[in-house]
Amino acid sequence: MQHLYTSEKAFKLLNGVVCLYKPSGVSLRSCRHNLLLKLCKDLNSLEVRPPEDRVVITGDTTKELKVNIEPSYADNILVVGPRYQSEDFKCIWATHLASRISGVIIMGINSGTKMVYQLDHNYPIRTYHLHGQLGLMTKNMFIDGKVVEKGRYDFIKRENVDKLMSTIQASSQKKMFELAGVDSQSQTAYELAEKGLIRPSTNKEPLIYGINCIKLELPNFVLEVNIINEYENYLLSLVHEIGLKLRCSATCTAIRCIRYSAFNIEQALLNKHWNLEYILKNMKECNAMYKKLYKLPSFLTNTSFLIQKNKRIST
Incomplete structure (x- = not known):
């Protein structure tokens, strides 16, 4: 995280898909909620932009007016809350897993929501x-x-x-x-x-x-x-x-x-690793894999053996 000096730079990097491990007994909505809460906490712990001031003009309009720069309560963290909140993110999951099912889930963050949509509609x-x-x-x-x-x-x-x-x-x-x-x-x-x-x-x-x-x-x-x-x-x-x-x-x-699809359980991040540093590393790997998938003639990899196996069984 040393190369991320400001939260703005880190937020701009949060665009893509991530591979997470969903525990049993937890809904996907809860996973999404926990993920965004941890990302917001890490982003707010970095250097954020200072509150913007407001220009106040006072005095008699028939005379020379006074122009003052005062703090703006509309941009004060103590008034409006932390700089980054869950509502600032777009985040959806690919295939729905019921609460009793554990394992690999693919989450799309910000522009990654389009990638998740395309991934799911290729029927992996x-x-x-x-x-x-x-x-x-x-x-x-x-x-x-x-x-x-x-x-x-x-x-x-x-x-x-x-x-x-x-x-x-x-x-x-x-x-x-x-x-x-x-x-x-x-x-x-x-x-x-x-x-x-x-x-x-x-x-x-x-x-x-x-x-x-x-x-x-x-x-x-x-x-x-x-x-x-x-x-x-x-x-x-x-x-x-x-x-x-x-x-x-x-x-x-x-x-x-x-x-x-090509995302396996070895890539999936455990709940304890759902922080900004691990998410950015995982997102970089998953985005690279996503690009490779669409360069192949078939969207899926390492599954052609299933057709050959089915042929042997049928004969």
Whole structure:
């Protein structure tokens, strides 16, 4: 922060996108509120411009008037408040994450709001880790709900889970081509897949591009899901449906977003690092990555393997 002598210079640099880590149990509005409060506190701690004076003209209009320079209460910090306040910022988030979901969120600050809008309307893929527990069913399909059923789970084997994951991914691949209006076994579908990932034309249709069980320690398991247009209830119902297909009950215990397009969890700033210094460094890295994304023929990176994997499963 030594090169930022004034708050004006620092404020002008706050234009772009940042990658943050949202904890579970906290809403996006609260994250936005906390972020702006900390930025305002840091900006106000730097050197700010002095209060502007006002010109006061007094005396008889028929005679020579007196011109005095007096302090202006309309620009006094003790009257109008700190120089920088939350209302001075424009700040929006990309994809909405419910309060029970933790992980990567992308925030656009000032001119970065346009970047976030463009990012979200390119339908980027998100990667989630879904933590579940077998042998338990709750009313709201989450661990904090009322338990309505308990059952056995010791008969479930790793090969059964892997087979089910392949089936779900293959059916999702078929749905992918149906939304594109082509037959999955046709030459048109092959040529379409060669061009890159096939995305739905709207943001109302969830579509799974890849699903894999990365951890199975009965009764707990962890799924890694590459998905688009998802929402909280869909992810909860996905864990619930997997339990039913395994002839068992299952409840989601945690949901964490580990990747948003090319922005991953390693870049995300923790709550303790939401200050001006770390935000400016993170914004510089994220803005550079954002520019690289739009230079590529496909908006997403490191996801072409999903199409190839789907082809092997379908055959």
